[in-house]
Amino acid sequence: MIKHNARNLTNEEFFYGHKACGGCGESLAVRLTMKILGERTFAALPAGCMSAVSFIYPNMAFTTNAIITPFASTGAVASGMAAGLKALGIENTQTVGFAGDGGTADIGLQALSGAIDRNDDIIYICNDNEAYMNTGIQKSGLTPYGTKTTTSPAGKNLPGSITMKKNMFEIVAAHGIQYAATASVGYPEDLMAKIEKAKNTKGTSYVHIFAPCPTGWGHGSEVTIELAKQAVDSGLWYLAEFENGEFILNKNPKEFASVENYLMAQSRFKHLKEEDIEVIKNHRDAKWAKMRKDWQQK
Amino acid sequence: MRKFISGNDAVAEGVRLARPHVISAYPITPQTIAVERLSEMVEDGSLKAEYMHVESEHSAMAAAMGVSSVGARAFTATSSQGLLYMAECLPYASGARMPIVMMNANRAIATPWNIYGDQMDSMFLLNSGWIQVYVEDAQEALDMMIQAYKIAEHPQVLAPMMVNLDGFVLTHTYELVEIPEQDKVDAFLPPIQMSKQVMALDDPKSLCISAGNDFNMEFKIKQERDLQNSVSVIESVDHEFHEAFGRKYHGMMECYKTEDADVVLITTGSITGTTRIVVDQMRAEGKKVGLLKLRYLRPFPAEQLRIALRDVKHVGVLDKNISFGYEGTIFTNVNSALSSLDTVPKTTNYIGGLGGRDITKGNIEEAFEQMMSSDHHDKIQYMNVRCEQ
Incomplete structure (x- = not known):
């Protein structure tokens, strides 16, 4: 399989001229993914930042075929495109869905589950920036504990969001999916390698990409990549794969980088008290204890 | 070939003959037998299509949109709550000008929970940009599946089409149905043509785009103009169908003994058959009654x-639905159409059949008698009910 890196990556752009914010992690994830998938790609995007910034008539940002889907329907529309292409005998194509965290873990979960159940030959990308950013930073099922959003305010009674992130990667894996992975825009070579694997998978594949949002997280647009790295290095996100029915932990740091440094660089976490940070660390440690025990390490 | 089959079977036969590429469907009573038959046809190879087991009606329509976006022929079927569950996707599909065809088994809407036939469900979607036709019997159901693709895919139309048949009364009733020959259907309905609107590898498209306040109205007006103009396509397709298969349905509506009628009852769907018999009986008694079978509501x-209806004295409209708070x-639609006549006929609304309540020949005869009498009556009349009105 091709090992993608900055030197051999194509200069051709398939997602270009969009109106995303400066430093947008999600648009970088889409751009890199499209570079790997190439020009014979059919993309499905539900409501969310990426569709809002790239289909504004008459300026279209995708140079390939692309469609905005009903919010709940990324999996179903992508499946329908793949089925239509198959029935028409159009071969050597890629069908990909790009949904956000809310579009995947909340409203789009049912249609995604259906697509995996049918093992439709599609790639599903979850761009996780941990809240409903397009509508103005509201809490989603993938918003982590202690996050201040516009619907989970931090105040004297609550520390912001009081739920942990849904385990989307494991929910997807529990279907017995052909291939699933987690990635981060902070580790682009790992990300691109996983997209390449997804591209070469027959049947459904899923890649969950951690993607910071300067507007929603309250950080400078120049530190997107740095924060995407720190999330992994501090253990608050993880790089893993699910292949042939096995979980594989790709990166297992001996020592975690500072959680405080990661959190305090973002205004969404600035209010957190020591005990809130303890809750976050304890949750991280429990998760890692389980991953280190049960998952293979490669 | 003639076969003794149910309305659902007739739908499946019609769909098979129309050769869709993909069927995406979710089961709901009383549509189930139609999609069961289609899955069997795909299994035994008599229908070369992909059958997608979607996890909901919302995904059934969303998948059909995906199919249509790449230029393939899509079919789905639903009813009642399922239609409402997929409702969000209907204007999506029509706005993107996707010629999807859907069977809807007309059924009551909860609550009270009820699986029997009325037409509350499809009335919710009159504003969805879909063409809506209502059929009278199983033969018309089969024939309209074939006509529907020809209408929907016509380059001047490019609108999705909903073929409505009354739950149970049509879906589950067995009739002798003529099954057309495949080669004749192929000649009438050629393979779907790739329009400029669909995705293509050599000419990529972005579909279901967003258009702000600077462009939105123009998109909507074009859609409205094309839907209005689809009337001529509907009529010419019915005419062509008659030439090819010897059966005609008179385009938008069928007038039955209305030429010299004093009173006319407007019906949709299966109750038309019952009304025909009543009209014949009353005509034999010398009463000047007529029937107008309204086929298309959009x-x-x-x-x-x-x-x-310009020379008719009194027009009755049989509605198997209520728009709560009005009528x-x-x-409403008929009154709006008639309001611009110089002499507007009197009109009465006969509401009946809700939740599958029987509408008898006697009920229809009473309606005609009421319209013929000079006694005052309320504009809204409920048929065959036990409670006070």
């Missing part, structure tokens, strides 16, 4: 209605 044949939906 586009709405306002001009044709005005021409057909039957078809009644």
